Amino acid sequence: MTRLQALAPGKVNLCLYLGERRDDGLHELVSLVQAVELADEIVLEPAPPGARSDEAICAGVEGPNLAVTALAAYRAATGWDPPPQRLSIDKRIPVAAGMGGGSSDAAAALRLAAQAAGTPDDPRLDGIAPELGADVVSLLRPGLVLMTGAGEQVSPVTAMEPFAVLVIIVPERLSTAEVYREADRLGLSRTHVELHAMRREIESALRGDAKLPLELLHNDLEPAARSLCPDIDAALQAAGAAGAQRALVSGSGPTVFGVFPGLDPAVDFGALEGYPGARLLAPLTS
Template identity: 50%
Template sequence: MSSVPPPVGTGARTIAPAKLNATLLVGPVRPHDGRHDLTSVMQSLTLADDVALVPAPVGAPADDVDCPGVDGDNLALRALRDFRAATGWDAPPLTVRIVKRIPVAAGMAGGSTDAAAVLRLAAHLSGRGDAALLQELAAGLGADVPHGLEPGLALAAGAGERLERFDGDLPGAVVVVPADVGLSTPSVFREADALRPPRTADDLEAWRVRVLDALRAVGAHGATYPAELAVNDLGAAAVSLAPVVGAHLEALRHAGAAPALVCGSGPTTVGWFPDAEAAEAAAARLAADGVDALVALPTSGAPIEAVPA
């Protein structure tokens, strides 16, 4: 006999914050799945999508997604389907409603953080699915999805799915510069492998220790994250495939960013500034030079709210 699902009512909503890699180091390929081992510092930003899980229109035959400009069979909808299959949740059809603010295919985990938000919302509305199950489902959807289950600051290992989370956030503010070019993540990894061999497992571990010490200092004393650790091994590949990425990095440095780096596999770039005021001034200078830019702050948490009737 099927269980009676709790009433969804008008649904629930949350934010799905963009993810910034403050450090991204690429190691050897894992033989069991073809992914690279990574050491990465992941930080959520106030730049975020709005994600809601609400009842589908009357007569709808199945779950669907409402997100203008995004394919209807996207990662967020897969997250809902996977959650239903794993938990047996048989609520009537639902609509995943997404208001996009994170640039699409930007290297900021926009699709992944939306999928993580759907898992959080489904668990909230259904009363099913513990943390271990959500982690398992998230890892199955993609290496960036687990971080979005608990937005904030984390040190990632594996392909990004093994996380050590930290209280607090990295200090400062960032200026985000999107690029109107397409870069697929697999192509960037291939180019990175062609430009230089991946780091060894020993090198990744040595960096992990350095990064861990820095993150502990940030959490305990509010220390600044060291600029020398702000390294992205995919940055050169992104610049090689899309030279505008290099131009944006140079523009950010000229505007005072310290450091400037590529977001994930690109093509978005970000520049770090000591505070929001400095970041706003830099964004204004970039805009005056014809470079679109926006300011975001490091952030943690993503509360769930009822959708107003």
């Protein structure tokens, strides 16, 4: 097999509405997930001689890697059975930051495995991705999607009017599971009726001229993330001071982003002196 490469884009949640916990322990969600140009770089190639299983090389990330789990899932679902493979991951997306880096790596691993198997448009990927996690599904075909269910249902959304996102990296890590537990403790979930109403509002706002619905940009998990990581508060204030029309936490945090409508947004980087890694990113289209 030849050496194959792919990008694994990060994401921001333009909105995230949290529903009640289901019988399987997962929460119902309604979220607009936007892939952005900040991306990890993934290489798939045969593992060195002597390797007994698939492996991942990813500097700075320890423990089991979801991208290797994705390869195992693809093998099990399809019968693809080459010798052990190596995934080399050049991390650009911060870890445990609410930008879906690990999930996007897994989605890219699925795309690479399908390409290596000679079926780059393999429809079975849609069945494999939900087994790996909600963000894997939304990043399987990076762009703008409406995510529902517990994240396993995604619908592509037509590109909206131009906008950019200012990403501010908060130098902490948050466990997604811990943030959801804190959300439960704080009673942040919406009823089924409320969640369904929010979905209808979003779908209605995305029809017609597809303007960015600023009034709907909201994250129900934000109070939980802020409770666990108070440094988020200053980052939100900095995004607003830099000129963002909306500033919110991405996913389970702690990354903060600001929304700037238009093709050539004016960003006051002087307001971001405490955040040297802050950068303006373009959204990706499918």
